[in-house]
Amino acid sequence: xxxxxxxxGEMQFDQLLQYTLSGLSTGAIYALIGIGFSIIYNAxxxxxxxxxxxxxxxGLFTLTCLDLLKLPIWAAVPxxxxxxxxxxxxxxxxAIRPLKAPTPINLxxxxxxxxxxxxxLAMLAWGKDTHSIPSFSGDDPIAIGGATILPQHLWILAITxxxxxxxxxxxxxxxxxxxxxxxxxxxxxxxxxGIDVRRMVLFxxxxxxxxxxxxxxxxxxxxxxxxxxxxxxxxxxxxxxxIGGMSSGMATVVGGLLLGILESxxxxxxxxxxxxxxxxxxxxxxLFIRPQGLFGKADSERV
Amino acid sequence: MLRLKxxxxxxxxxxxxxxxxxxxxxxxxxxxxxxxxxxxTTILNTISGVTPASAGEILFNKEPVSALQPDxxxxxxxxxxxxGRQVFKPxxxxxxxxxxxxxxxxxxxxxxxxxxxxxxxxxxxxxxxERRKQLAGTMSGGEQQMLAIGRALMANPKLLLLDEPSMGLxxxxxxxxxxxxxxxxQESGTTILLVEQNAKAALxxxxxxxxxxxxxxxxxxxxxxxxxxAEVKRAYLGKDKKEMWER
Numbered sequence: 001x002x003x004x005x006x007x008x009g010e011m012q013f014d015q016l017l018q019y020t021l022s023g024l025s026t027g028a029i030y031a032l033i034g035i036g037f038s039i040i041y042n043a044x045x046x047x048x049x050x051x052x053x054x055x056x057x058x059g060l061f062t063l064t065c066l067d068l069l070k071l072p073i074w075a076a077v078p079x080x081x082x083x084x085x086x087x088x089x090x091x092x093x094x095a096i097r098p099l100k101a102p103t104p105i106n107l108x109x110x111x112x113x114x115x116x117x118x119x120x121l122a123m124l125a126w127g128k129d130t131h132s133i134p135s136f137s138g139d140d141p142i143a144i145g146g147a148t149i150l151p152q153h154l155w156i157l158a159i160t161x162x163x164x165x166x167x168x169x170x171x172x173x174x175x176x177x178x179x180x181x182x183x184x185x186x187x188x189x190x191x192x193x194g195i196d197v198r199r200m201v202l203f204x205x206x207x208x209x210x211x212x213x214x215x216x217x218x219x220x221x222x223x224x225x226x227x228x229x230x231x232x233x234x235x236x237x238x239x240x241x242x243i244g245g246m247s248s249g250m251a252t253v254v255g256g257l258l259l260g261i262l263e264s265x266x267x268x269x270x271x272x273x274x275x276x277x278x279x280x281x282x283x284x285x286x287l288f289i290r291p292q293g294l295f296g297k298a299d300s301e302r303v
Numbered sequence: 304m305l306r307l308k309x310x311x312x313x314x315x316x317x318x319x320x321x322x323x324x325x326x327x328x329x330x331x332x333x334x335x336x337x338x339x340x341x342x343x344t345t346i347l348n349t350i351s352g353v354t355p356a357s358a359g360e361i362l363f364n365k366e367p368v369s370a371l372q373p374d375x376x377x378x379x380x381x382x383x384x385x386x387g388r389q390v391f392k393p394x395x396x397x398x399x400x401x402x403x404x405x406x407x408x409x410x411x412x413x414x415x416x417x418x419x420x421x422x423x424x425x426x427x428x429x430x431x432x433e434r435r436k437q438l439a440g441t442m443s444g445g446e447q448q449m450l451a452i453g454r455a456l457m458a459n460p461k462l463l464l465l466d467e468p469s470m471g472l473x474x475x476x477x478x479x480x481x482x483x484x485x486x487x488x489q490e491s492g493t494t495i496l497l498v499e500q501n502a503k504a505a506l507x508x509x510x511x512x513x514x515x516x517x518x519x520x521x522x523x524x525x526x527x528x529x530x531x532x533a534e535v536k537r538a539y540l541g542k543d544k545k546e547m548w549e550r
Contacts, residue, residue: 175401175402175405175408178394178398178401178402179402179405181391181393181394182391182394182402185391185392185393185394186389186391188353188373188385188389189385189389189390189391190391190402191352191353191372191373191374192351192353192373192377192382192383192385192389192455193377193382193402193403193405193454193455193457193458194373194374194377194378194405194406194458195374195402195405196372196374197373197374198372
């Protein structure tokens, strides 16, 4: 009797560990996408609802590089990132910059429209099928305690950590990154010291489409990819950014991880049918109760 | 050096500047005085390209600059110290100054010149050197004003536009800042266009002045003449004490 209880307890612990670990890696993906949202938002005040599409493009361009161009994976990934980034830059140049009256509502409509357009083009180019991409280094599970993870999970965590470190370095130790923070804090003053604000906007699109694409690539071997994966991933990333108070730093990373873990626990312990609902309940709760984000101070110094 | 010809600027439907014409000679300190809403700040922002003029012409060293973006104008040598200081509060003092020299960071001598220039700023405002690693937002108003001026100087401007540098500051700090402006003119021959509510201090420092009212220049002349002008005395100088008391 007591033995069976113990083993049941152990099993539950293993399960929890399992959910947490897989939640961490999806959370890392959300974090990357969320940081992309925040970077553009901070530099421009735009919520770029097309952000998810660059996640999708990352995965599908990798597919093309692998299948059509027969590139090895280590070459296909950077190629796909570059291709998606070019798409991001074109999007800014063709859809965002020409706008005569860049009011928030116009910009929101434009990014939603852009997102639908990119998705449509992707559907024409890659079809409606779901595609799979091979894992970066095999599929032999690795045991951690009573749980198992795939090598791809480790890739996701490692690449996320690297990207976050590069990001931190860029924003705090390079003049261009400091200029972007200055833009985020006060665009007018940034212009007055000679920072080309429009170029910084373009830069923010460059960084966040590259990050989005990278997220899309590293997650594709686990979840498969298709022309429409960007919608849900984009919204989850947005949710992570909201939890993090639209910060482009650690708060959004924590937001993403938290979201990933809660989602995974909810799916495992309650029902996987509620997986997506959990994210949006959190989103709504945060917006109602703490619109400045989970860790944000309630100041509105952004002008 | 700088010449505004019949400048008209609108804020939406508000006609903020009506046929403004003014000029600054090399090495001059010129002040714009006038009540709130007279258009002083708008003149500076129109020169800086933040609120472009809808009609008229701005010439800087005989070249038209009215259609340029703010960053291009800084590149030509016109820096503005904006109203309310507007330092980058989440960044350190050093980072703020570094960003002041943003336009030069591509040049090869960047590292060397920026340190030299930063030293000069620290020499003008020793307080900033003590706080170089501190976040700008944690400093006092006076220190932030010094930083804002220092940041503008990092661009090596030929013309410095200052918008109400004395706003909300203790009289001692104001004195210190005005002394630095005086020094700038003497040592580096910087031309200064100064917008001030504190008309007395501004006219004491300046060579010439323009008096603005509801978007128009109503009076111009040498600073000491304006100081003696009955109208100016009544409207702007006599009020000074009361204004300070009101704050």
